Amino acid sequence: MTHLRALEAESIEIMREVAASFERPVMMYSIGKDSSVLLHLARKAFFPSKIPFPLLHINTTWKFHEMIAFRDRMAEQYGFDLISHTNPEGLAQGINPFDHGSSRFTDIMKTQALRQALNAGRYDAAIGGARRDEEKSRAKERVFSHRNAQHAWDPKNQRPELWRVFNTRLNPGESMRVFPISNWTELDIWTYIYSENIEIPSLYFARSRPVVQRSGTLIMIDDDRFRFEPGEKPHDDVVRFRTLGDYPLTGAIRSTADDLPSIIMEMQASRTSEREGRLIDSDSVGSMEKKKQEGYF
Amino acid sequence: MTLSMATPDTDIDLWLSQQTDKSLLRFLTCGSVDDGKSTLIGRLLYDSQLILDDQLASLKKESRNRTTGDEGIDFSLLVDGLAAEREQGITIDVAYRFFSTDKRKFIVADTPGHEQYTRNMATGASNAELALVLIDARKGVLTQTRRHSFILSLIGVKHVVLVINKIDLVDYDQAVFDRIEAEYRAFAAPLGFKTLAAIPVSALRGDNMLAQSKHTPWYNGPSLVPYLETIDVSEDLSAQPMRFPVQWVNRPNLDFRGFSGTVASGRVAVGEELLIAASRKPAKVARIVTMDGDLDHAIAGQAVTLVLDREVDISRGDVLTHPGETPEFSNQFQARVVWMSEESAFPGRSYLLKIGSQTVPATITDLKFRTNVNTLEQTAATKLDLNEVGTLTIATDKPIAFDPYASNALTGGFILIDRLSNATLGAGTIEFGLRRAQNLTYQSFDVNRQVRGTMKGQQPQVVWFTGLSGSGKSSIANLIEKRLTAEGRHAYILDGDNVRHGLNKDLGFTEAARVENVRRVAEVARLMADAGLVVLVSFISPFAKERQLAREIAGDIPFTEIYVDTPLEVCEARDPKGLYARARAGEIKNFTGIDSPFEPPKTPDIVLHGAISTPEELAEQLYAKLVIAP
Numbered sequence: 002m003t004h005l006r007a008l009e010a011e012s013i014e015i016m017r018e019v020a021a022s023f024e025r026p027v028m029m030y031s032i033g034k035d036s037s038v039l040l041h042l043a044r045k046a047f048f049p050s051k052i053p054f055p056l057l058h059i060n061t062t063w064k065f066h067e068m069i070a071f072r073d074r075m076a077e078q079y080g081f082d083l084i085s086h087t088n089p090e091g092l093a094q095g096i097n098p099f100d101h102g103s104s105r106f107t108d109i110m111k112t113q114a115l116r117q118a119l120n121a122g123r124y125d126a127a128i129g130g131a132r133r134d135e136e137k138s139r140a141k142e143r144v145f146s147h148r149n150a151q152h153a154w155d156p157k158n159q160r161p162e163l164w165r166v167f168n169t170r171l172n173p174g175e176s177m178r179v180f181p182i183s184n185w186t187e188l189d190i191w192t193y194i195y196s197e198n199i200e201i202p203s204l205y206f207a208r209s210r211p212v213v214q215r216s217g218t219l220i221m222i223d224d225d226r227f228r229f230e231p232g233e234k235p236h237d238d239v240v241r242f243r244t245l246g247d248y249p250l251t252g253a254i255r256s257t258a259d260d261l262p263s264i265i266m267e268m269q270a271s272r273t274s275e276r277e278g279r280l281i282d283s284d285s286v287g288s289m290e291k292k293k294q295e296g297y298f
Numbered sequence: 299m300t301l302s303m304a305t306p307d308t309d310i311d312l313w314l315s316q317q318t319d320k321s322l323l324r325f326l327t328c329g330s331v332d333d334g335k336s337t338l339i340g341r342l343l344y345d346s347q348l349i350l351d352d353q354l355a356s357l358k359k360e361s362r363n364r365t366t367g368d369e370g371i372d373f374s375l376l377v378d379g380l381a382a383e384r385e386q387g388i389t390i391d392v393a394y395r396f397f398s399t400d401k402r403k404f405i406v407a408d409t410p411g412h413e414q415y416t417r418n419m420a421t422g423a424s425n426a427e428l429a430l431v432l433i434d435a436r437k438g439v440l441t442q443t444r445r446h447s448f449i450l451s452l453i454g455v456k457h458v459v460l461v462i463n464k465i466d467l468v469d470y471d472q473a474v475f476d477r478i479e480a481e482y483r484a485f486a487a488p489l490g491f492k493t494l495a496a497i498p499v500s501a502l503r504g505d506n507m508l509a510q511s512k513h514t515p516w517y518n519g520p521s522l523v524p525y526l527e528t529i530d531v532s533e534d535l536s537a538q539p540m541r542f543p544v545q546w547v548n549r550p551n552l553d554f555r556g557f558s559g560t561v562a563s564g565r566v567a568v569g570e571e572l573l574i575a576a577s578r579k580p581a582k583v584a585r586i587v588t589m590d591g592d593l594d595h596a597i598a599g600q601a602v603t604l605v606l607d608r609e610v611d612i613s614r615g616d617v618l619t620h621p622g623e624t625p626e627f628s629n630q631f632q633a634r635v636v637w638m639s640e641e642s643a644f645p646g647r648s649y650l651l652k653i654g655s656q657t658v659p660a661t662i663t664d665l666k667f668r669t670n671v672n673t674l675e676q677t678a679a680t681k682l683d684l685n686e687v688g689t690l691t692i693a694t695d696k697p698i699a700f701d702p703y704a705s706n707a708l709t710g711g712f713i714l715i716d717r718l719s720n721a722t723l724g725a726g727t728i729e730f731g732l733r734r735a736q737n738l739t740y741q742s743f744d745v746n747r748q749v750r751g752t753m754k755g756q757q758p759q760v761v762w763f764t765g766l767s768g769s770g771k772s773s774i775a776n777l778i779e780k781r782l783t784a785e786g787r788h789a790y791i792l793d794g795d796n797v798r799h800g801l802n803k804d805l806g807f808t809e810a811a812r813v814e815n816v817r818r819v820a821e822v823a824r825l826m827a828d829a830g831l832v833v834l835v836s837f838i839s840p841f842a843k844e845r846q847l848a849r850e851i852a853g854d855i856p857f858t859e860i861y862v863d864t865p866l867e868v869c870e871a872r873d874p875k876g877l878y879a880r881a882r883a884g885e886i887k888n889f890t891g892i893d894s895p896f897e898p899p900k901t902p903d904i905v906l907h908g909a910i911s912t913p914e915e916l917a918e919q920l921y922a923k924l925v926i927a928p
Contacts, residue, residue: 002599003318004403013601014545014560021546021614021655046558046601048589050550133394140393143421159391160722161417161638163424163453164711166652170720184405186396192314262310 005193009042012181014165015144016046016128019179020053022169023126027119030056030083032068033245035130037201038182038190043128044079055082057118057127061110062087063098063247065223071202084122088114098249099228106250116152119176126169126177134186144183150174191268195261207241207259218252243268320398323526324405326422327461328450329432330442331411334463338432338501339395339408340373342523345508346397373501391415392422401527411442416685417638420449420725424711427531428457430522431482435468435498439481445671445685447482451489452634452687452727454707457531458491461522465514466500472516488674493529497522535598539623540564541701541709542572543654544616548603556587556603557612562654562708564620566604567595574610575617575627575699581606615656617699617709625709629697630663630732635714636687639723643682643690643714646745648753649723651694653712659695660714661753666690682724691732703727717755718927747855748928750830754788757928758827760820760852763836764845764899765862766891767877768869770908770916771836774862777917778924779834787926790826792819793836807888813844820848827855832926840896860920861899864908866891 002010019026028043030036043052058072076083088096091109098106119127133140143159145167160168171177182190194201212219213233220227221242222235227249229235240253241264258267327335395406407422423429429450433443450458460482468474479496486494497506498514499522505511506521520528541562548556566572568583585605586593596602604618612618617625637643643662651660666689668679682688703710707727714724751758761778763771775791782789797819798805805811816839823833839845849857869891870878881889888894904923906916 002597004320004322005318007322007599010560010599010601017546017558017601018655045589047546047548048603049554049556049587050548134396137393140395141391156391159418161421161713161725162722163421163713163725164707165425166654166711166713168652168713168715168720168722170650170715172720175720184394184396188317192317195314196318265310265314 005189005196008182008185008189009045009193011165011184012042013046015167015179015181016043018167018169019126019128020047022167023177025122025124026054026126026128027057027084027122027124028052028054028128029130030058030072031130031245032058032064032072032202033130034190034194034201034205035132035182037199038185038193039128039130040075040079040081041197041199042181052079052081054128055084055122057122057124058083058085059111059114059118060085060087061106061114061247062092063110063226063249065202065204065221065245065248065251067202067204068245075200084118086114086118086121088117097226098247103250106247119152124176125171126179128179128181130182131180132185132187132190133183142180142183144180145169146178146180147171148176148178152176154178187268188265191261191265195265202245204242204245205264207239207256209237209239210253211235212238212240212253219255220251221248221253223248320401320403321532322403322405323428323529323531324407324426325428325430325526326392326407326409326419326426326455327430327432328409328419328423328446329411329430329461330434330437330440330446333411333432333434333437334501335408335411335430335432337373338430338461338463338499339406341501341504341507342404342406343395343397344373345504345523346399392418399523399527404526413442413445413685416445416449417636419446420453420636420638423450423453423455424725426455428459428526428529429455430459430461432461432463433478433482435462435465435474435478438478439485441672443482444485447486447489448669448671448674448687449636451491452636453725454703454727456492456533457529458486458494459522459525460494460496461501462496462498463501465498465505466503470498470505470511470513472514475517485674495519495525497525535563536561536565538563538598538706539625539701540566540618540620541625541706542566542604542618543656543709544612544614544618545655547613554605555609556585556605557616557618558601558603559655560601561596561598563598563706565595565597566618566620568593571621572604572606572618573621573624574612575619575625576697577611577616579610580621581608581610583607615654617654617656619699625699625701625706626731627697627699628731628733629694630691631700632666632689632691632729632732633703633712633726634669634687634689634729635682635724635726637682637684637724639716639721640684641716641723642684643688643724644680645690646749646752648717648755650715650717651692651698651712652715653698653700653728654709656698657715658698659717659753660692662690663693664691689729692726700728700731702730704729747828747830750828752928754830755928756782756787756830756832756926757856758830758832759856759858759925760823760827760833760835760848761858761860761924762823762839762845762848763834763860763862764839764902765864765908766866766869766896767838767889768872768874769862769864770906770913771838771860771862773913774860774906774917774920775834775836777913778921781917781921782832782926787832788830789832789834791834791836792823792826794838797822812841813847816844816848817851820851823848824851824853824855827852838890838896840890840894842897842899845899856925858903858924859899861902861905862908862916863898863905868909 088110096109131139143162147160211222213235219240241256242253258264393408397404409419409422462475462478475498498517499506505513508523509521543559544557545559548558570583571580573580584607586596587603645662645665648661651658665679667676668686668688669676701709710728712726713722716723747758763775765771772793779789779791802815805815823835826833880886881892890896
């Protein structure tokens, strides 16, 4: 078996373990490339059955418009149960990345929204697409990662996880975060997308897009809610995204890679890490670990 | 070592097939604290050019005030991920790192060196094919070196590289290297590693990492990375007897019933006859289904869905196999266990055991010996503490299918789970099944109330409800019993109805008879609690003396007196059985509250006000106060 087939089988086994062991599982669906791989793996895991759990999208209302259209088309095409949740209080207060800063915005519209959605659905297991090669604290996380009743992660006291024998047991109120693609690298994701012909949003491919240069990154103007700073003017540039999220917080890179082979080659030649484009990680060292302890995915 | 880099003129398909055809080596780094594990991995990542510019920039910033190599980098910062780890400069939990060379892909588990985090080291070892055992050349073989090596052998890691690190700090002295290697080889001889290589290294300076170091002309063996790139660790799992643990029953509609799982070992093909390990029922493979189309066969490691040619009763946890090469099927076996909990393991304790997709209650029946990690000496033990390794026998509530771990890790490795906290307490590897003839000796522990209670996951006790007829005792007791049962506990209600008609039907309502009545009920309650139950006694028991007697009979069994305090008028208005009416009419004599007194308890453990709250609310209040956990 090739390396990719072994990873695929491992992920399928993990997904099946979730379906068989939990009462109310849910799968996080964030529409990006990792989510697209996750969706593909879930379809494989349960074929010919439909995916036996809903897909949950935390919608901050600031996602790229194309992402939402793509999401709805996937749900239609593959017939999965899609749940979209937006923090209603955050929405009522008009929380946005411009006035409230990336960390407050992320806390209210992502972390808190996620907690609300998980509580409302009484989900006991949430599958996510995090990979261990992404970030330092992710590298330490178990495949079946225990959360207390407040959804918090206790990194110093993780359950031992041996072989492929996963401890899936929970006390009332506790839940599990499950990461089936823990052992995949970014290159594995791309080569798998390529070899399996998995559809991903076109934002990953280089196109001419309206952008502004801001704190070292290029931000795309996706709608008229965008706030220009004094002197800022949008210009068209051929760019693409290495990671997708809220458009005002997601940096684009200049690139001409407009198909999968050229993306993979560009990535191989790249000298910066994928998360660099995500502004939320750059706040402080250990910020991801802190967010995870607070319940962020 | 060079990173495989595609250039724009490379044929992408060719390049991709080179990537996917590379073999994968999963290895771990272990050894004592400060032996330089994190630095070694950081160095591997750095040399394989996997440290990207933005990471390098933040790394150099963080490296100030720390021990650095010529590059001005503290490599260990690359892998110590948690805030607590960076603060303390130690590794707490296993971190997974990924890198690749032209020849191979690698997944590295960087495991902690501190003894208290040994369980995390075992986690890293369980999916590794090879281990780098690091030794600080200045310190030599330490207790933790031995402990980790022993756990490697327990978990079944077959290939070991002894990395004698910081060789620069002993002036590249061959004598130091030779002495440490000899000492380690002598210790490791009984551990059964298939290969064992020793390499002198300085991870910080890069000696013997990628290429032969000019500082160690006396060393002629391979450098670390070339060795890792070429060592053959393959084990042909598909040549072993077939095991297919059923993970999930795939039933999209009435026309399709498949069994989803991963082939743990061996090979399965369409048309072959299979046997269900537990029921010994046969069936043939009709289809092997995947989303990419049906297969004619599947081998170890493939996740597939099997469809059989007939209706057979199969559920999650069943193991499918070929006739003639079935796994063991027994409820008793001997195993080696590494204990991972602060709470010690004792014979007689009951846990949940998970092996493959089977989860069953299991009890440690005997602790044969504990193995000293320093000397490998086996000594008698009555318990197993955190990070200790013992050999013990286990009995499961129902038979399970398994193989000795040495012949199949996936069907021979198990975890033990706490029945209340659900924590993972230990990891075990099965040595062999025990047949009836060599049945277990159960004398190694006393079966007593505590053992029985622990098996039921509860504190056996008597909960004694006193109060007027119609006060709500039985309703509350019933709700408590339901709640306990729903949570998997074992409870029983003793009340007037189920005692008066049988055990006490010879007793009338005279004072002597009432005392005898209570005495018998109290004795039965004591026996039931001794059997491990939570006994709920719902008895008017109007006299303080009787209740005192019941408490005395219970002895050292926890006894909680609940006074359901409902005024007589309320009880009489309710009169659920019409007894008050009959007592008022003179049809029943000596009726408590009418013509016989009720002595309210002066110091009950808990008072419930039956006129103020509903039985549901009272049960809720009471449940919160009862201590059920053992």
